[in-house]
Structures are given as C-alpha cells and as structure tokens.
Amino acid sequence: MGKQVVIIGAGAGGASVAAEARRRDPSLAIALIEQRGQVSVAA
Amino acid sequence: MPYYIGDVIQEEKRLIARTPEKFRETGVDVRIDTRAEEVDEAAREVLLSDGTRLPYDILVLGTGTTPLMPGIPGEEREGVFALRQYTDALRIKSWLKQVPCRKAIIIGAGFIGMEMSEALRGRGIETVVHHRGTLPVSRWDPEFSKVVVEELQKKGVSFVTGSELRSVEEGIEHKLRLVTNHGPDEADLILMAVGVRPNAVLGKQMGLPLGKSGAIRVSFSQQTEREGVYAVGDCAETFHRVSRRWVNVPLGDIANKQGRIAGVNIGGGAMTFPGIVGAQSFKVFDLEVAATGLGEREAAEAGFDPASTLIWGNAIAGSMPGNSPLGLKLIADRATGKLLGAQAVGKAGAVSRINTLSAALWAGLSLDDAGWLDLAYAPPFSGSWDPIHTAAQTLKRKL
Numbered sequence: 256m257g258k259q260v261v262i263i264g265a266g267a268g269g270a271s272v273a274a275e276a277r278r279r280d281p282s283l284a285i286a287l288i289e290q291r292g293q294v295s296v297a298a
Numbered sequence: 299m300p301y302y303i304g305d306v307i308q309e310e311k312r313l314i315a316r317t318p319e320k321f322r323e324t325g326v327d328v329r330i331d332t333r334a335e336e337v338d339e340a341a342r343e344v345l346l347s348d349g350t351r352l353p354y355d356i357l358v359l360g361t362g363t364t365p366l367m368p369g370i371p372g373e374e375r376e377g378v379f380a381l382r383q384y385t386d387a388l389r390i391k392s393w394l395k396q397v398p399c400r401k402a403i404i405i406g407a408g409f410i411g412m413e414m415s416e417a418l419r420g421r422g423i424e425t426v427v428h429h430r431g432t433l434p435v436s437r438w439d440p441e442f443s444k445v446v447v448e449e450l451q452k453k454g455v456s457f458v459t460g461s462e463l464r465s466v467e468e469g470i471e472h473k474l475r476l477v478t479n480h481g482p483d484e485a486d487l488i489l490m491a492v493g494v495r496p497n498a499v500l501g502k503q504m505g506l507p508l509g510k511s512g513a514i515r516v517s518f519s520q521q522t523e524r525e526g527v528y529a530v531g532d533c534a535e536t537f538h539r540v541s542r543r544w545v546n547v548p549l550g551d552i553a554n555k556q557g558r559i560a561g562v563n564i565g566g567g568a569m570t571f572p573g574i575v576g577a578q579s580f581k582v583f584d585l586e587v588a589a590t591g592l593g594e595r596e597a598a599e600a601g602f603d604p605a606s607t608l609i610w611g612n613a614i615a616g617s618m619p620g621n622s623p624l625g626l627k628l629i630a631d632r633a634t635g636k637l638l639g640a641q642a643v644g645k646a647g648a649v650s651r652i653n654t655l656s657a658a659l660w661a662g663l664s665l666d667d668a669g670w671l672d673l674a675y676a677p678p679f680s681g682s683w684d685p686i687h688t689a690a691q692t693l694k695r696k697l
Contacts, residue, residue: 260564261344261354263334263500266383267550268531269360270316271557272564273326279565285326286352288344290333291385294318 257282265294299387300410303394304417313384337504339524356564359501359514359522359529360557363494363548368405372466377473378488381410390487399423399486403476405463406491407434409580409587412446414489415455416583425454426483428461428476437578437589439608439627442643446582453583458483496533496546509535511546518570520560528564530556537573540591540638540659541600547574576639577656579649588652591639591659594629603632607693611685613647615677622646626685628655628665628693635664635697637690647679651686665694 260276262269265287273287287294301307311317318328333347343351365380367373377397379390393399402418404411407429419425427434427450433443434450434457450457462479469475472484496513498506506522506529507515514529516522518537522529531553535544552574562569579588597604608627615621624644630637640655642648658668669690675682 258355259353260356260358261352262358262360263344264360264362264531264533265328265330266360266362266531267315267553268362268534268557268560269358270321271554272358272360272528272530272561273321274316274324275558275561276564277324277326277561279562279567281325283565287321287326287328288332288334288346288352289328289330290347291383292330293314293384294316294321294328294330 257284259284260286262287265289270294299381299384300413300417302387303381303390303414304420306417306420310388313387334500337500339504355526357527358560358564359498359527359533360531360553361497361500361533363532364497365490366493366495367490368463368492370463370465373490375466375468375474377486378466378490380490381414382494390489393487394421394423397473397486401426401472401485402487402489403428403474403483403485404489404491405461405476406493407431407457408491408493409435409578411489411491412450412582412587413580414491415450416453416581418487418489419453419455419583423487426456426458426485428458428463428478428483430461430463432459435587437593438587438641438643441608442587442625442627442641445625445643446585446587449583449585494532494548496548498533501529501533509544509546511535511544513546515544518572519563519568520556520571521563528560530560537571539573539575541596543600545574545576547576549578575656575659577652579652584645585643586646586648587643588649589639589641590652590656591637592629593639593641597629597631597638602638604629604638605632605693605697606630607689607696609685609689609692611688612681613644614679615681618677624648624651624685626651626689628668628689630665630693630697632697635666635694637663637665637668647685651684654686665690665697669694 336345401424464477467475469484501514532548577590613624622645627641629639
C-alpha cells in the first residue's frame, strides 16, 4: 500500500492538496478530515 | 459567500467546488463533521473527535482561520453571526428566511463588511455598518475610502464611525439590541466582521514555529519545519515578492495554489510556490476597489523609501459615453525607482488596472517600465494614455 496522507481541513487549501496528490499518485491512501459539514467551498 | 447570502448565487451547490461524494469517487476518505483533536507525533497518529486514531506518514495542516470576536457580553446570542465558513453562510441565509429580518447591523468595515452590506441591502434589508475607526477599508488611501463611504450612503447603508461596542442584548423593536458608546441600535441580525486570525492551534500544539503573523512557517514547498508535515492556506505563511517577507494573507486563491503545490510534492513531484504580490479586489454596489503590492507604511517597514502619487483619470476614453472617473494611486521606491504598490477605485476599470500592475510587481518593473507599457488601447477601454501611464510618469517626475 502507498503512504498514508492525512489532511486536516477541507477548505480551499486542504481540498486542493487531496485533489492534486490523488492525481499524481493513485497509490496514496488519502484521508481528508473536516470539522464542518461540507468541503471545498468557493469564498 | 456574500453573493450567496445576497441571492446573486442562488443555488447552494454552486458554491461547492467539489462535494464529499466527488472526492470519495476518487478514493479519498472524506470525514466531515469530524474534528482533529490532537496529533500524536511519537505514534504518528491523528486523534479524531470520534475517538479514531488515524495513522499518517504525511500530515497536512489546512486549518484555516478563526474569526475574531469583539469579546462583548451577548455576542453568542442567536442571530449574531461571523462569516468565515460555508456553514456560516448557510446559517445566515436560513436565519434570514426564518425571521422577518428588517434590519441588519454589520460590525467592522473591512472588505467582508463591505460585500455583506451590499448583499443585505440588496435583499431590501435596512443595513447599518458600525466601525470603530473613521474610514472603511484601511488598506486604501483615505481619499479612496471616502469614495467607498459615499457609495454606501448613496445606496442607503448607514455608516456609523467611532463605535465602541458594549454588549448585545435582547431587542424590543427588533430581535437584538447592540449597545455602543453611541447608545442602543437594534437589528434582527448582527454580523461580526472584525477580522480573522490564522487557526494554528494544532501547529502550535505540535510545537511548529509560527511567524510574526501567528501563521505556521513553511518552506517554498509548503513544508513545515517537521519532516513529512505540510501546511497550506490561511493557517500558513506566504512569501511576499515585493517586501521579500513572509506574511499571512487569508484569501482563497492563495490557499488553492499552495494546496496544489503541496499536493504535487506529496504526489512525488517537486514544485515550489513562487509567492504573492498582495493583489486583492472587492466590489461594493457600483464600485470596484482593488489594490496590490505594498502601501506606504508597509513599504517603509520593509526598508524602502516610498513616494506616492494619487491621480484621477478616466476608466475609458474621456470622449466616450459611459466614461467614469478612475482613481489610481501608485507607490514606488525613491532609491531604485521600482514600483512597490498600487490602489484603484472606480465604477469600472479599477480591477483591470490592478491586475496589470500586479504583473508589473511580479516582474519587478520600474516606474519607467510602467510609464511606457504597451497596453491594449481602444476608446471603449481606455484613453490613448492609460491612467497607468499617467500615474507612473507623474510619480517618476516626483522622485
């Protein structure tokens, strides 16, 4: 299994990390943790 | 988000760049309504609010900002909001539907306060802005801030200055009553827009070094001082290409870029974030307001010897119908003649000038360069001498 990536916060920054890392390396295990009820919002 | 609250953007889903479901389709394990309570660095695990311990090889902090609150009694009352997150926008919009909201008070006169005054006024709500100072949007020259005040007043928004907040109480005529040094003022909604600070709680807990701004220090690759730990967006610092200093600028476009850089590096690539020049814009009713680079005070703090000029020109050719005045201020360094910053205000053309000048700052252009830039001239878009040329040549003569 690929490396385990944990991203804390799914705002513009965190969500962009998840999307780009996934594109680059499909073997990564990526978890995106968000304390609110929604992710990746246009400001 | 102000445009969603103001019903300019009607559908909630249009605000969401990518839903949890979309992420899950790509195999990302999305956990909403879940807090990261603590990072156990020895075990390389994140402790979540549901009790799970999530192991990591690589950790990314994208913890955003925390809205500042004035710290007055009653500020936690129902109907008092801060606008920072999407969920705040939903709560405000549902409050507007739920109560007959005839009047709103906005506390704070930064750009969020300005955007929100347009959003609420646009819904037909009587709107009052309370500001502790005398002029709004302190980044801009007082002459431009006065134009903003005039625009608010023209559109029926009251602007109260020198307001010292005392408390929020239950209202009689309206739901809530704000008490200030000026006495009571009632409203059905109170929006706190006094600013934000970086939320670096987890970073601090981990002992990561913070910058002067209180944001997490990062390298150009978005890595923190700790191996395998990245930070991106509003909780992290950013390199300012003009001041050559590390700053914190909580804007979504910067967060997107930093996130992509970190994602590239985590995904096996190698990319660095080139930094920012401090470009920013907002709209308030019929006015475009924009700025880039450094103001005079920031320039002096960064060790420059700033000189400035403020001109009023034409947004398009002066002979054309529909022309409107355009205010443009330029700041440059006396010693080198280099452009340091710009501010603009007008019904049209302010943002386009600031975007051009942002590219100039990015490239480190001088006033001589800016004064002779080859710009796209045609009467519907500018005079044959653009305000950029005029301002740059005027300031050059002053140095």
